[in-house]
Amino acid sequence: xxxxxxxxxxxxGDPASAGNPIQQWNPVxxxxxxxxxxxxxxxxxxxxxxxxxSLVGTAALVTGSDDAKANTSWAEHFQGAYRLxxxxxxxxxxxxxxxxxxxxxxxxxxxxxxxxxxxVLFGYALNIQKCIGCRRCVKACVxxxxxxxxxxxxxxxxxxxxxxxxxxxxxxxxxxxxxDYGIQVxxxxxxxxxxxxxxxHYYEPEKVPEADSHYMPIACMQCEKPPCVKVCPVRTTYRExxxxxxxxxxxxxxxxxxxxxxxxxxxxxxxxxPKLPKEEMNPKTHYLGNRPRMKGVVEKCTFCIQRIRHGRxxxxxxxxxxxxxxxxxxxxxxxEVRRVLDRKRVFRLKAEVNTYPKFxxxxx
Numbered sequence: 263x264x265x266x267x268x269x270x271x272x273x274x275g276d277p278a279s280a281g282n283p284i285q286q287w288n289p290v291x292x293x294x295x296x297x298x299x300x301x302x303x304x305x306x307x308x309x310x311x312x313x314x315x316s317l318v319g320t321a322a323l324v325t326g327s328d329d330a331k332a333n334t335s336w337a338e339h340f341q342g343a344y345r346l347x348x349x350x351x352x353x354x355x356x357x358x359x360x361x362x363x364x365x366x367x368x369x370x371x372x373x374x375x376x377x378x379x380x381x382v383l384f385g386y387a388l389n390i391q392k393c394i395g396c397r398r399c400v401k402a403c404v405x406x407x408x409x410x411x412x413x414x415x416x417x418x419x420x421x422x423x424x425x426x427x428x429x430x431x432x433x434x435x436x437x438x439x440x441x442d443y444g445i446q447v448x449x450x451x452x453x454x455x456x457x458x459x460x461x462x463h464y465y466e467p468e469k470v471p472e473a474d475s476h477y478m479p480i481a482c483m484q485c486e487k488p489p490c491v492k493v494c495p496v497r498t499t500y501r502e503x504x505x506x507x508x509x510x511x512x513x514x515x516x517x518x519x520x521x522x523x524x525x526x527x528x529x530x531x532x533x534x535x536p537k538l539p540k541e542e543m544n545p546k547t548h549y550l551g552n553r554p555r556m557k558g559v560v561e562k563c564t565f566c567i568q569r570i571r572h573g574r575x576x577x578x579x580x581x582x583x584x585x586x587x588x589x590x591x592x593x594x595x596x597x598e599v600r601r602v603l604d605r606k607r608v609f610r611l612k613a614e615v616n617t618y619p620k621f622x623x624x625x626x
Contacts, residue, residue, distance in 0.1 A: 395477035399578035423461035428454025483619030
């Protein structure tokens with residue numbers, strides 16, 4: 263009995279693709295079938311050329327749903343690393359995300375893809391003598407960068423350490439042990455002397471600044487020699503030409519090696535599905551910055567890349583009530599940050615680890 267040939271079916275729904283064999287399917291046993299190995303190579307080689315409409319159309323058939331999140335997530339499995347994409351591929355990826363986020367959050371969400379400008383290297387300076395520990399910078403960062411909220415997991419890219427001031431006292435002079443001459447532990451050993459870095463990460467005072475307290479905010483230092491980039495096995499995190507170290511969330515495999523390599527405790531991991539209320543979602547996002555993340559990926563500060571590439575300050579700089587934070591182009595001698603470096607007493611945190619941060623601390 264002669265074999266019945268099954269008609270070729272276009273699974274994309276795109277009439278323009280009807281003649282493209284990569285977007286069609288032929289059954290096993292037909293006379294025009296190519297060898298299996300050749301077919302696989304051809305699919306993998308040409309699959310990257312599928313348009314956004316083709317991927318979303320195919321996703322709808324495979325997932326059996328018109329859900330924007332499910333279809334976009336399926337399509338994202340076929341995209342390459344963002345920094346290796348062509349301009350056309352980047353725009354297709356951005357368009358998919360804009361459609362997904364707009365439908366998911368019920369508002370017009372934009373995903374920016376603005377690249378770094380020539381002659382710009384962003385840097386940050388913080389006056390620790392002025393900081394009052396109000397943590398408005400922390401809350402502004404959470405809101406601006408669409409960080410997850412809730413009791414189960416709340417992510418904050420900025421940590422403000424409350425450190426106790428202290429002094430040596432006469433009363434504790436003879437409290438050491440084992441006692442008499444040659445004591446091994448002096449009486450003032452367990453008291454703050456000057457300022458200690460082992461501070462509190464969480465504190466809830468009635469008002470700030472508290473007496474006998476000193477505050478030191480810590481965030482990503484945007485290192486010129488970032489150890490997190492060196493250890494990433496899939497190169498999903500990298501340094502942008504204008505300075506910020508970014509994460510391509512779609513290529514992060516959640517190994518958390520970057521977290522272990524960072525000496526500044528600047529990276530956060532999404533252990534669960536992020537909780538971002540629709541009404542609090544910031545719709546102005548950047549692909550490499552504050553767009554909504556997913557479970558199982560690492561995220562971090564980017565100097566508010568969605569802002570700084572359009573001439574705005576990071577959110578934490580704008581909201582600081584005492585003007586302790588300065589930001590600008592390190593290559594511009596007239597910028598705020600360069601004036602700080604030229605005229606103030608400046609230091610880098612953990613300079614001995616040779617990461618060469620672009621985040622500086624200073625005092626008046």
